Amino acid sequence: MSASANGASKQYPSTPPCCKFDFSPLLAANYAAVSEYSTAAIIGGSRPDRVCEGPMISYAQNFEDVMIARLFDAHYRGFYVDIGAAHPDFLSVTHHFYDQGWSGINVEPTFRFYPLLCVARPRDTNLQCAIGNSSGVATFYEIPKFAENSTLERTVADRLASTELAPKPHEVEVFRLVDLCDIHVKDRTIDFMKIDVEGGELDVLQSGNWERFRPRLLIVEATVVNSREENWQTWEPILIEANYHKVWFDGLNNFYLREEDLELRHAFRLPPNIHDGFETAELAGLKRLASGRAALRQQIEALFSRRGFRWLTQLANWPELKNLAELLRRQ
Structure with missing residues (x-):
């Protein structure tokens, strides 16, 4: 028995009595290789409790994870809070750290992304709610086509409604x-x-107690939605008053260190670069895919070189064998 690509168990055919060679292990290995390297997301899935070997893999939209990683030892197991977590893998700021053994809290109000977080992040605390200046229930404007642009802000939703990003309102709990x-x-x-x-x-930052709960590093989106226009002027005074210091702007987010950790500001002198030793998740996924295909081809070639296998593909009514033989012929 071996797991198929969709997680269900698949029974491989037993070897006929007339054949001296047992093909089942190779067939199982081939299916396992296909399962691992033909995942729907080329980005690749989380592998909890596994310290990444080789280059760091960056999943974030704007290399935010690369900048954050400069502050922490590779073997450090930290704790994060992600307000507006979105997808657990694609464009995720926390995915790399979760793979390194970190855990944290993900706040995600959308119906699209919250269930994915529950499946992909069992170590995390995943909450389907929103954060605002007062607790209660509020209308949340979810955008099915681009759920990452979903918002509590009616003015933002109205602006997006004039485009193809028509929101679907629903109620969410707010804390x-x-x-x-x-x-x-x-x-x-x-x-x-x-x-x-x-x-x-602004509402999120106004609702915090920055004397009691002091994240070492804050990353706050600092531009108008889907725009280069900066909007940090309205809320940054809250952080300045709480003794946070702006150390980086990446074109999308402002980065703030608390005063207690200001000696780490040297980590933000330069943008992400070759000396950070990272590669994008897309490139890493392509490498895994290529490696998997090469390994699968070697297994098929070894299998097809056996005389008994060639005979069986002609006489036995095994779709798996016929498919493997046809795959090799095409290549």
Whole structure:
């Protein structure tokens, strides 16, 4: 028995009595190789508790994870809070750290991404809610086509409605940031907090207690949704008053270090570069795919070179054998 690509068990045919060579292990290995390297997402899935070997893999949209990783030892197991987590893998700021053994809190109100987080991040605390300046229930404008642009802000939703990004409103529970931290963070140190709430940054920051809960690093989206226009002027004074210092702007986000960690600001002198030793998730996925295909081809060639296998593909009614033989002939 071996797992197929969709997770269901597949029974491989037993070897006929007339054949001295047992093909089942090779067939199982071939199916396993196909299962691993033909995943729907070329980005690749999470592998919890596995320290990445080789180059760091960056999953984030704007290399935010590369900048964050400069602050921490590769074997450090930290804690994050992601407000507006979106997809657990694609364009995720926290995916790399989860793969390194970190854990944290993911806040994601959308119906599209929240279930994916629950499946992909069992070590994390995943919450389907929103963060705002007052607790209660609010209308959330979810955009099915681009759920990462979903928002609590009516003005943002109205602007997007004039494009192809028509929102579908639904109600969500809203918590203040301080209440979320009281319940789920408690006395733990937040190594970094990312805030990406499509125009609602002011309400999120106003709802925090920055004396009691002090993330070492804050990453806050600092531009108008789908625009280069910067909008940090409205909410940055909250962080300045709380003794946070801006150390980097990457064109999309502002990065802030708390005053207690300001000696680490040298890590933000330069943009992501070759000396960070990383590769994109897309490139890493293509490498895995190429490696898997090469290994599969070697197995097929070894199998097809056996006289008994060639005979069986002609006489036996085994679709698996016929498919393998046809695949080799095409290549």
